Amino acid sequence: MNICVFLSAADLDERYTRPARDFAELLGKGGHTLVWGGSNVGLMKVVADGVHEAGGRLLGVSVEFLATKARPGADEMFIAADLAERKKLLLEMADAVVIMVGGTGTLDEATEILELKKHGRTEKPVVLLNTAGFYDGLQEQFRRMEEEGFLPRPLSELVFFAEEPAAALAYLEAATSAATAADPRAR
Numbered sequence: 001m002n003i004c005v006f007l008s009a010a011d012l013d014e015r016y017t018r019p020a021r022d023f024a025e026l027l028g029k030g031g032h033t034l035v036w037g038g039s040n041v042g043l044m045k046v047v048a049d050g051v052h053e054a055g056g057r058l059l060g061v062s063v064e065f066l067a068t069k070a071r072p073g074a075d076e077m078f079i080a081a082d083l084a085e086r087k088k089l090l091l092e093m094a095d096a097v098v099i100m101v102g103g104t105g106t107l108d109e110a111t112e113i114l115e116l117k118k119h120g121r122t123e124k125p126v127v128l129l130n131t132a133g134f135y136d137g138l139q140e141q142f143r144r145m146e147e148e149g150f151l152p153r154p155l156s157e158l159v160f161f162a163e164e165p166a167a168a169l170a171y172l173e174a175a176t177s178a179a180t181a182a183d184p185r186a187r
Contacts, residue, residue: 001176002059003027004035004094006109008102009042009069016101017043019131021050023098023165028054030169035093037086038062038078040071043100048074061089087112096172097126099159101134117158118151125175126159127168135161 007020020043027034028051037044038060048058048071060077062070063086067079080086087109091097099110116122128135139161146155160175162168 001030001095001172002033002035002093003172004090004097005047005100006090006097006102006106006113007036007043007047007100008106009037009039009044010103011042012101015132016134017046019129019165020047020100023047023100023129023168024050024056025054026165026169027051028056030173031056033057033059033075035059035061035090037066037090038071038074039066039069041069043102045071047100059093061086061093083108091116091122091124094124095176096124098168098172099126099128099135101129101131107138114158118153125172127171128159128161129165129168130161130163 024034024047034048034051034056036048039045039062040048052058058071058074060071060074061080062077063080063083070077070079078089080089091113097113099106110128113122113126117126128139130136130139142155142159145151151158160171162171
């Protein structure tokens with residue numbers, strides 16, 4: 001499975017890097033491919049290192065103005081003209097999406113995939129990995145949107161909230177297995 005991970009490129013402390021590395025190792029050991037922003041810095045590097053060391057493939061999509069930070073030696077690396085093209089390519093290449101801790105760029109990517117799901121433009125499974133309660137406030141806001149009628153679909157159809165890396169990957173594997181069983185052409 002090609003798993004797109006949206007996450008920060010910042011250098012973060014152990015409470016964020018340890019769970020990210022744990023998820024990366026599970027992804028690599030599971031024979032999956034990491035689809036990510038292609039950077040070889042910060043949390044993006046931690047995840048790419050973990051996937052690579054565990055035997056997984058690396059498929060990066062950088063952007064022209066960040067190309068100097070792109071990871072050398074990735075299995076595949078694409079350079080997009082701008083951030084909008086980068087998001088489009090990341091989502092096209094992915095079978096599933098995981099949202100890890102991040103800043104405004106990660107939030108932008110997260111809301112894009114959720115908006116596409118809301119409108120039925122994709123059915124790819126999406127997991128929000130709520131490391132150290134980082135997304136507690138966002139989860140509360142999403143629930144309020146659902147309760148007050150802002151979401152035309154139940155929140156549970158849009159995103160799965162996981163507290164631990166193993167739960168995130170287990171959900172993705174189950175969701176993609178179910179989709180394949182329902183439609184063998186599903187990807």
